[in-house]
Amino acid sequence: MDSTLTPRELVDRTVARIEPLDAESSAAAAAAMDGKVKPLGSLGLLEHLASRLAGIQRTTAPHVDHPAIVVCAADHGIATSGVSAYPQEVTGLMLQGFAAGTAAVGVLAQQSGARLLVADLGVVAPPPVLPGQNEVLDLRVRAGTGNTLEEDAMTRAQAEQAVAHGIGLAQRLADEGTDLVGLGEMGIGNTTTASAITAALLGRDPARVTGPGTGVSGEALAAKVRTVDAVLRRHGDADDPWEVLAGIGGLEVAALTGVVLGCAARRVPVLLDGFITTAAALVASRLAPASVDAMVAGHLSPEPGHAVQLEELGLEPVLRLGMRLGEGSGAALAVPVLRSAVALLAQMGSFADLGLADSTPTA
Numbered sequence: 288m289d290s291t292l293t294p295r296e297l298v299d300r301t302v303a304r305i306e307p308l309d310a311e312s313s314a315a316a317a318a319a320m321d322g323k324v325k326p327l328g329s330l331g332l333l334e335h336l337a338s339r340l341a342g343i344q345r346t347t348a349p350h351v352d353h354p355a356i357v358v359c360a361a362d363h364g365i366a367t368s369g370v371s372a373y374p375q376e377v378t379g380l381m382l383q384g385f386a387a388g389t390a391a392v393g394v395l396a397q398q399s400g401a402r403l404l405v406a407d408l409g410v411v412a413p414p415p416v417l418p419g420q421n422e423v424l425d426l427r428v429r430a431g432t433g434n435t436l437e438e439d440a441m442t443r444a445q446a447e448q449a450v451a452h453g454i455g456l457a458q459r460l461a462d463e464g465t466d467l468v469g470l471g472e473m474g475i476g477n478t479t480t481a482s483a484i485t486a487a488l489l490g491r492d493p494a495r496v497t498g499p500g501t502g503v504s505g506e507a508l509a510a511k512v513r514t515v516d517a518v519l520r521r522h523g524d525a526d527d528p529w530e531v532l533a534g535i536g537g538l539e540v541a542a543l544t545g546v547v548l549g550c551a552a553r554r555v556p557v558l559l560d561g562f563i564t565t566a567a568a569l570v571a572s573r574l575a576p577a578s579v580d581a582m583v584a585g586h587l588s589p590e591p592g593h594a595v596q597l598e599e600l601g602l603e604p605v606l607r608l609g610m611r612l613g614e615g616s617g618a619a620l621a622v623p624v625l626r627s628a629v630a631l632l633a634q635m636g637s638f639a640d641l642g643l644a645d646s647t648p649t650a
């Protein structure tokens with residue numbers, strides 16, 4: 288892509304390239320799955336996943352040979368308003384863990400054979416970059432967002448820059464042959480941001496889409512709901528995706544929106560993680576409705592707004608393990624399931640191989 292483009296031009300060109308699922312490849316894969324030596328539909332969601340990946344990659348031989356997990360990290364001004372069970376410094380500390388491979392997502396990505404990349408979009412106190420086993424990218428737009436109770440999270444230009452960074456990252460991964468991108472994030476306070484984004488975009492009551500995050504409960508949770516409500520009032524119930532990104536934030540959410548758009552434009556399947564990455568997916572769906580066709584939901588987080596988001600996007604989660612960590616941990620765990628789905632499509636025998644013309648049940 289032309290590097291002389293402004294961030295907004297890059298976004299607009301990327302959005303213009305996004306096409307819906309290739310119905311022909313998807314239907315051919317579904318038909319091939321139906322012909323396999325098994326009762327019709329007996330591989331459940333795996334059958335749907337194989338045909339969905341076929342449609343996204345526009346091939347009857349979908350593949351998960353070079354998966355990557357991208358963790359975007361940034362801080363949130365709202366974190367200083369008592370909405371999280373942990374202090375803001377943890378965001379920077381975790382960057383080191385991601386780089387070293389000692390964070391949960393590092394372990395899970397390794398188990399899944401996925402490469403892990405970490406991008407700093409605006410951590411307030413980034414640690415010195417130590418040589419580690421995973422690549423750390425400096426895509427800093429600003430040092431954390433403004434406190435959205437009092438001001439905009441960022442300027443419109445900064446939102447466009449962050450989305451463009453995400454697109455650039457997706458393009459790079461696609462150029463390198465990555466054939467599945469899992470989304471991850473890190474940012475103390477970002478469940479409050481994600482709740483406000485979700486309530487704004489879906490017109491939902493903040494209480495319905497606000498939950499414990501890292502572990503707030505009781506009066507602290509009630510105060511978090513009031514905070515989300517106040518953020519929405521401060522930003523005039525914005526529902527334009529750019530207004531939502533600039534007004535409510537956050538920097539990592541904007542970058543992940545760009546990763547979704549960039550992957551969708553290059554027909555690389557995007558594996559969503561939990562509540563925050565799905566908030567980014569919702570923003571992407573408002574900028575480019577067809578980008579939803581490139582998405583697969585890795586897992587279901589118990590954060591109450593996550594099921595609401597997935598229902599809106601029409602996505603069925605691959606896993607339900609009660610995980611509420613973020614980081615891309617649920618996405619990393621879903622990679623082997625997707626790999627198995629495409630392996631079954633590629634390697635299982637069919638009734639036709641056995642000389643049986645038809646796999647239709649007799650009753």
Ligand SMILES: O=C(O)c1ccc[n+]([C@@H]2O[C@H](COP(=O)([O-])O)[C@@H](O)[C@H]2O)c1
Nearest residue numbers: 371474476477478500501561562588613
């Ligand atoms: O992915 C999820 O659904 C999820 C649910 C709860 C918490 N998190 C993670 O916890 C952090 C945000 O929680 P909080 O309480 O600080 O808003 C952030 O780093 C997320 O990765 C993630």
Ligand SMILES: Cc1cc2nc[nH]c2cc1C
Nearest residue numbers: 373377473501612613614
């Ligand atoms: C320790 C810790 C690790 C995390 N990983 C993602 N979000 C997180 C939040 C905390 C607090």
